[in-house]
Amino acid sequence: MRGRSPALTLTLEGLQALLAELRRQGYSLLGPSLVQGDFGHREIRGVADLPRGVGMEQEAGTFRLVFREDAELFGYPVGQPSWKPVFFPPSRLVWQAVRSAGGWEISLPREDLPPVALLGVRPCDLAAMEVLDRVFLRGPYVERSYQARREAAFIVAVNCTRPGGTCFCASLGTGPRAREGFDLALTEMVTGEGHWFLVETGSDAGRALLETVPHRQATAAEVEAASRALAAAAGRMGRHLEMVGLKEHLYENYEHRHWAEVAGRCLTCGNCAMVCPTCFCHHLEDSLNLRGDRASRRRVQDVCFTVAHSYIHGGSVRPTPWSRYRQWLTHKLATWQEQFGCLGCVGCGRCITWCPVGIDLTAEVAALRRGETPPAKRE
Template sequence: MVGEQVLIERTDFQRLLDALHQRGYNVIGPTVHDGAIIYSEIASVEDLPIGWTDEHEAGRYRLKRRNDQALFGYVVGPYSWKKFLYPPVLSLWKAKKTGKSFEVVPNTDEPPQYAFIGVRSCELHAIFIQDRVFTNGKFTDPHYQARRQKIFIVAVNCVQAGGTCFCVSMKTGPKATVGFDLALTEIIDDQRHYFVVEVGTEKGAEILQKVPTKRAQPDDIQTAKERIAQAAQHMGRQLDTTNIKELLYRNLEHPRWDEVATRCLTCANCTMVCPTCFCTTVEDVTDLTGTEAERVRRWDSCFTLDFSYIHGGSVRASAKSRYRQWLTHKLASWIDQFGTSGCVGCGRCITWCPVGIDITEEVRAIRQSELNRTQ
């Protein structure tokens, strides 16, 4: 059954959610909340953003009504799945004073078993990248690993591209090719609303047994393929990744960094919405009596001054150096560290930048200046 393609009618979609719920999954999917697409717990298909789409431009995001009833007719919201696999705030351990000494009790809370509905191909790749960061090195993050091992992934292939999307440049989409349990392509015709479903794993096949399916006909498969291909042709952005590591390494003192620093507010939005950014800090706190202490891990950002603070001051005191750190880490040093780019081309950092700084544009400016110099 793995590798096969089947059809699920829109009218049967609830059965998929039910099957996952019955299996004990905490089902997370897109919802409309605060005027944005937010991944959140869903009970029924009615919770999905039926008939909504989103517009993306640099520094601009709007939800809009579609003229159909698509369930997955949007691109991506501000949050990625990392907030479930890598919670923004997590207690690592608590400690109790025992006389002069103390006892440390690690946080061994059993994490929820998540089923993610509507994972885009770029987001799948973001998960693969975080897998490398957290589970592939000398040390492993046990909290990430515990959550990651248990997830069920229902990917959704993109049949439309957002204004800030560039997954084609990053080779991360728009079609989900690996790493999912099920991958859906949503198709709405004049008469029909259905999903072409690719089965990725045995686990996926097992869930499908509880859902009415039909064999996908060659026509259906072809239609799905064409829609995805269409999305690929309509990428809102492009990023030339040719020798990008070398390009950025040899341009650490490029004047463009000063220029972008005049616009960058160092607000850290880009790092918060980025599905691969993984930096954290820890806070050590005590209760009022001073007998119980806790260490809490929180998402952090290389855009803060505290991030690089060593006694006496911050290593990266200027906005320029902090923007440079983020961009060169994402697109260059990430490759040295983890054997992959840190960017999946989801476009969130462009959309959610309050001043509309565009990572693709910054790289283009640096690349272009080199071409101009050699001409």
């Protein structure tokens, strides 16, 4: 059962006890970590492994960590890695085959993965998991390896009180407060009362876990303080995306002159799609050993920016960079809705920050909205 319960309060020691309990229950705990100046998600043991007082300055094409004096453990929005690789590994063995006297013997890899607990999943990334669930679990075919990984995961979300320069979840309603899809959701507060967390439970598993560690009912003042912090965060988004009428506008402007303008900058390197928490494109890669008696097939994460991605008999359907950028953006913001009943964008801003030349989805959409749509308003 998922659904909201009255808010509770957890101390820093309480959080440590909670993480220890998750590990005691056999979860492999993945959380934010800083190694050689690189922020990512790695296996952690507890609160002591979390970076403290870390912030992020993000602009189009630029990311810098900043180090503050405060004690906040989650005082930043999102870094380059999303949680997508946990459920959708960038390279996964699909099958392997060995040739014997009797012919080819095909075997599937065993995937006995320990259940993972994810700490610090932001509301935009939770929304992205919901999008990928629609893609991999709710269509006519279910992706079994995704399903196995997804169902085994315990999710501790963290709401965002410090959005970044390229964030726009508030425009899409996907943040800065998590609404569903978590087992536990924390709002970190450092106030005169000390360092504490407002906790919401989103599942029976979350409630059960919380029962094992010290906690108490939140006071009205605590709930109010957390709400104020999140409301303030919603007002401090670095970017904004106007969605009203956007789908129709994109459909009516396939030949908008701005597509060619973007193509003058777009490297077709594919970084935007690689860091996107919802892009799920991949290709199958076959390999054969020299003796020709061992073969394997891997599923490898791919992007719609390569020429090969749209290759069909006789050539590529999207040979030009501008047609590839148009495909990506239009899919994320328009055709995805026809395909999966939701947007392919969650407002995390990664495609903006991690574009090597700072191409900004929100700015490109704003430019595309200016002008064109001629022939008699295209109905």
